[in-house]
Amino acid sequence: MKKNIIVLVFLFVSYIGKTQYIPNDNLDKLVSNFTKELIEKKIDTICIYESYSVGSEITFDISELNEREKQELCRDELINQPVFVFWKEKGKTFLNKINSCFEYSAIEILEDELWKIYFENTNAIEKEKVKNFEYESFINGKKISSPIFRDHSYHQNFKFIVNNKIVEKYFDNFKLQNETDNFKDKRLYNINYNHNTNLKSKKIIDILENDIRNIKRNQYLIMKKR
Template sequence: MKKILLAFVMLGAATSFAQNDKQAVQSMVDTFTSALEEREIFTYLTTTRYCDGNIQMIKMPNGRMCASKGTFYETYIFWQEEGKSYGKKIDNCGMFGSIELPDSEVYDYFTTHFEAIRSNPVKGYEIAQKETGPLQRTEINNCHKSFTLSNTDDTFSQKFNPFDLTNDAVEANIHYEYNQKLKIVHLDSLLDTAIKQIEGSANFIRI
């Protein structure tokens, strides 16, 4: 009897948790961007932020729990439709409703600087001379930001570690000044603001 009861408990636990990995997140992103293209929207930006090994558990609107399977990924999609700019979040636990943004700053910036962003990626943290042994890294080194920019003619991707934009190691980063001037770094700053607008919206609801 105890074994039967335990089986039911384990079954209930399995059905009350949804576990999605990176592939599941990417599948949802692909589904949504394909829907954009079906509406003849070919210019859009996706950015994914994650820290290796960061696992999160989230209570869903239906009361079930969702635990990320491995690393928790947060992807944001930005596009423009009928003259309005929108943003959307997708993570391991599903999609949120699309949010109309208060301005078109992100869209205008990445479309204007599309080629400059493609041609000038962030350079990794590098020191002039190694004097104190291996480069000392902080926890932020486990975090990453990736970007995919698409328009009617082309699509490209870039990725960097936020640590590469700092001077936080014992020896100075010789690429610090260079990286700070990059269009993708300024775009990332604009995205930070837009993401706060999305997540602060009253319409920011899981669907």
């Protein structure tokens, strides 16, 4: 058991390190330690989710916050978006938010669609690949497809750790767009739009994002300051 824990933690550390918005490994360690604690409690169904935009920073008007919100404000989240960990324990689903400022208590998620979709489509999700944004054009009478990329895009990633098996997917939101009209003043259509948006792993991303958005700020009860 201990050997499996070490392997999983080692693999997990490399996950958050792939993101470009984290300036140091502090968040990596926090998420890795939290995941290790779950595994040591013999919890074998875990999902880690992160969303972020490379090269951007969140702004807000502090005057619009109440006193409690000001006290619980984590300024580190303006640059480093928190990581969310879901897990299943004794038939219930829980969620926790991890940032560099506070340690929070777990929140129970009543809807259990996440695991249902995942376990019913595990094999398909493992094999799925997100295709690039590609458009078609004609050169010398021949139709060709060409990819285009966007440097500063919104990203969503998930990682499942189930019974020592790891499955992870990375989504660049630009690849999920149907069209773009700011590429050399042309409107281009993504020929991979239907493929990408109908992936089972995209359904997982939508569920994770929806679960997080449905949690109100005051539901994250602070246990202690880091």
